[in-house]
Every structure is written in C-alpha cells, then in structure tokens.
Amino acid sequence: GEDVEQSLFLSVREGDSSVINCTYTDSSSTYLYWYKQEPGAGLQLLTYIFSNMDMKQDQRLTVLLNKKDKHLSLRIADTQTGDSAIYFCAQGLTGGGNKLTFGTGTQLKVEL
C-alpha cells in the first residue's frame, strides 16, 4: 500500500518546539515532503528530504527520517502563532514522477 499516516492535532505554546510525526508504507519512496496549508490557501512546500538522508535542517525546521521504521518527523523550533496551520507529510513514489501521496494532515495550534 501507499498509506501515509499522521496524528490529527497538536497544540503547543508559543516559543516551544513542535514535533509533527508521520509514518509511511512505501519503502521505495525517493523523496519525503512536508507541506503547510493555511486556511483558504493552497499547499506550500516547507522542506523535503531525500531518502538516503537521515536529517535535514533549514532554519527553524528540522526533518528526521528513520527509514528502517518508515518514520518521518518535522520539528519546528521557537514555534510562532504564524505557524498555526495544517501540516501534510507526503511521499514521492519511485518511478511515479513527482506525483505525491499525502497523509491526512496534522493541525497545529499555537497558543499564547
């Protein structure tokens, strides 16, 4: 199967770190992505990681990939109210061009 699973909801306080988790099933995925979706807006690519990497850091974002467990996480440092959104994990399938299989999304709520 090509399922991607995420927890539905995460609430954090402003200034804390947020960790959003994702598990996927297709071990042949070439790339794994994190997208952000704000209300009424399209999807915005935050970051992606190639499957032969364990970690990628980009400013406040850290992506960790455990390929053995098929587990991907996104850590947002110093979370701000502007980070409140739905975050989608997605896998790019080998041989499938750039078509993506998305998870159900995690709604992040940042409280003051």
Add this chain to the structure above:
Amino acid sequence: EAGVAQSPRYKIIEKRQSVAFWCNPISGHATLYWYQQILGQGPKLLIQFQNNGVVDDSQLPKDRFSAERLKGVDSTLKIQPAKLEDSAVYLCASSFNFLNTEAFFGQGTRLTVV
C-alpha cells in the same frame, strides 16, 4: 514569478449538473497535476500531465471526470454529472518537469454539490 492560477475559487452546483475548473500553471512548467482534497483528508492525485500528454490517470473516475491540456499549458478538469461525494477542493499543481522535486500548488477551487 506568477504562481499557479485557478478559477473559479468557489462553485456551488446541484447534483447531476456539470462543472469545469481551469488551471494556468507557472510559465515553463511541463508537468501539471490535479488533486482532489476532501474535507479532513490529504490531497489525492487525480491526473498528471507531461506537456499535453497524460502520464497517470489511474485514480481519475473516468465515468464522470475528464481533463485535458490540449496545448500543453492551461488545463481544464470537468465533472459530468456531479455527485454529492464530489464536494471537495480541487487543487492544481505544476512542476518544471516530472523529475523536479518541487510542485507548486494553486489556491484551489472549492466545489460544493448540493
């Protein structure tokens, strides 16, 4: 650089009616995708074009959905006839080519079928 443009933003139709959505990808992008996002779910790929050819339409309900990209630029997605379960946001995305890692998404068209 202009983003992916979609129209209309919102559409309400009755079941069994027809509807069409339009997408203009980023200039120079050869690959175009249509995704369906049902409320509370992640987007699901409906169809992928490379220039004016269909690369993958395995998840497109072909009895009622059709899509075309005749000149390899703009694309239209049509539903005929619509069902209640077609209520969703229809997202168009484009990438430079099918090997490119980043796809850029439009704001989507929210369809409500009543």
